Amino acid sequence: MPVKIDLALVHYPVVNKNGETIGSAVTNLDLHDIARAAKTYGVDTFYIVTPYEDQQILFKEILDHWLVGEGSTYNSIRGEALSLVRICSDLDELYRLVTKKWGERPKVLVTCAKCREDTNPYRKVREKVLAGESHLILFGTAWGLAPEVMAAADCSLPPIKGMTGYNHLSVRSAAAIVMDRLLGVGKD
Amino acid sequence: MPVKIDLALVHYPVVNKNGETIGSAVTNLDLHDIARAAKTYGVDTFYIVTPYEDQQILFKEILDHWLVGEGSTYNSIRGEALSLVRICSDLDELYRLVTKKWGERPKVLVTCAKCREDTNPYRKVREKVLAGESHLILFGTAWGLAPEVMAAADCSLPPIKGMTGYNHLSVRSAAAIVMDRLLGVGKD
Numbered sequence: 306m307p308v309k310i311d312l313a314l315v316h317y318p319v320v321n322k323n324g325e326t327i328g329s330a331v332t333n334l335d336l337h338d339i340a341r342a343a344k345t346y347g348v349d350t351f352y353i354v355t356p357y358e359d360q361q362i363l364f365k366e367i368l369d370h371w372l373v374g375e376g377s378t379y380n381s382i383r384g385e386a387l388s389l390v391r392i393c394s395d396l397d398e399l400y401r402l403v404t405k406k407w408g409e410r411p412k413v414l415v416t417c418a419k420c421r422e423d424t425n426p427y428r429k430v431r432e433k434v435l436a437g438e439s440h441l442i443l444f445g446t447a448w449g450l451a452p453e454v455m456a457a458a459d460c461s462l463p464p465i466k467g468m469t470g471y472n473h474l475s476v477r478s479a480a481a482i483v484m485d486r487l488l489g490v491g492k493d
Numbered sequence: 494m495p496v497k498i499d500l501a502l503v504h505y506p507v508v509n510k511n512g513e514t515i516g517s518a519v520t521n522l523d524l525h526d527i528a529r530a531a532k533t534y535g536v537d538t539f540y541i542v543t544p545y546e547d548q549q550i551l552f553k554e555i556l557d558h559w560l561v562g563e564g565s566t567y568n569s570i571r572g573e574a575l576s577l578v579r580i581c582s583d584l585d586e587l588y589r590l591v592t593k594k595w596g597e598r599p600k601v602l603v604t605c606a607k608c609r610e611d612t613n614p615y616r617k618v619r620e621k622v623l624a625g626e627s628h629l630i631l632f633g634t635a636w637g638l639a640p641e642v643m644a645a646a647d648c649s650l651p652p653i654k655g656m657t658g659y660n661h662l663s664v665r666s667a668a669a670i671v672m673d674r675l676l677g678v679g680k681d
Contacts, residue, residue: 308656322568334522338663345662346655380510382661428681466678467534468496473570474533474669475526481666482673490654492674493616 308488309407309439310348312480313399314339316355318451328356329446331363336390337383338477339444344386346488350406351389352399361392396454403441411439415450416483417461418472424461427486434487442483444476496676497595497627498536500668501587502527504543506639516544517634519551524578525571526665527632532574534676538594539577540587549580584642591629599627603638604671605649606660612649615674622675630671632664 314335317328336353343351353364370376371387393399404410412433417424434440443450443458455461465474465482474482485492502523505516524541531539541552558564559575581587592598600621605612622628631638631646643649653662653670662670673680 334663334665338666341661341663342666344659345653345657347657385659386661426679426681463679465533465673467672467676468678469533469535471532471573473529473574475522475529475665477522477663477665478526478530478669481662481669482677484655485653485670485673486677486680488655489670490656491614491651492680493614 308434311350311441313352313443315445319445319447322448326451339480340386342481342484343389346484353392356394407439411441412459414442415458415461418464421461431487444480496622499538499629501540501631503633507633507635510636514639527668528574530669530672531577534672541580544582595627599629600647602630603646603649606652609649619675632668
């Protein structure tokens, strides 16, 4: 049964390494890697959020290459993954789109470097996803989502940790691991 | 306690989409993403295997930028991850290096799209790693490791799957997920 789970990669508002709110630019491999993982794990839609028109055009050009251009004949498997991608201008538009799609506002999740009071273990969120509840997971580019976006999320997922104190994964790696923890099969 | 686990990203011999053996080129984000995940999960060394001298020079230039050049002052955290990287020319050299380091030849693992007879569940390999046994995990660039490399591995890990039939992750995503399955903390 398809699950009601969406991902969004947010390019504004995010923070830079000094904690200042910025808008970030297209990273081609974010699009490819996260779309391929989303397709593998059965995510419904992978939303790209950016208010910048030139960046939206660039994303569309990349998508067109793989969906209808030369890339589609070179490697049609890539197009299958990239067909999950939708571009939207801001978080308000994103929330409108997913609410309309599912007929309800989905739970909005973020991953947090430190556990918040409303942190839910992966196991619990997985159960809710498998029970048919709709969820939207936000990932931030640059140095992460702006504080007001984090604060407005419904709940957070536990930080991704290994056995070290180092915790600086790329957003591509973090998204892949979160999908595996929530939707992976045969993980043990 | 540090674990005796190493990763290697193999650029030769790998296969292209027609199954022909080729050598692949540097992808800058392979280096960054896998090094960052390796540092997060406590991997000892991240080996880059390529026989091509121009590619080795390119890798060294990227590493120098982040370890001693401008990148090291811009973002020293990145250098911490990239300090795990070692470049070697071929699999023979890789096996010599890791055997010398651990005083024994580690178990060589690969991930397989289909389960082989010698496939071990992640749980079992994790137990062995935590018990102090040395392991080396090989990842292939391009369309994956050449058949003779796969065949010579000691055992394989189960394929990475979601709830769909699609199974085309980037090597960056696959490596991150394998590390999380073997070495992740708080995954549930």
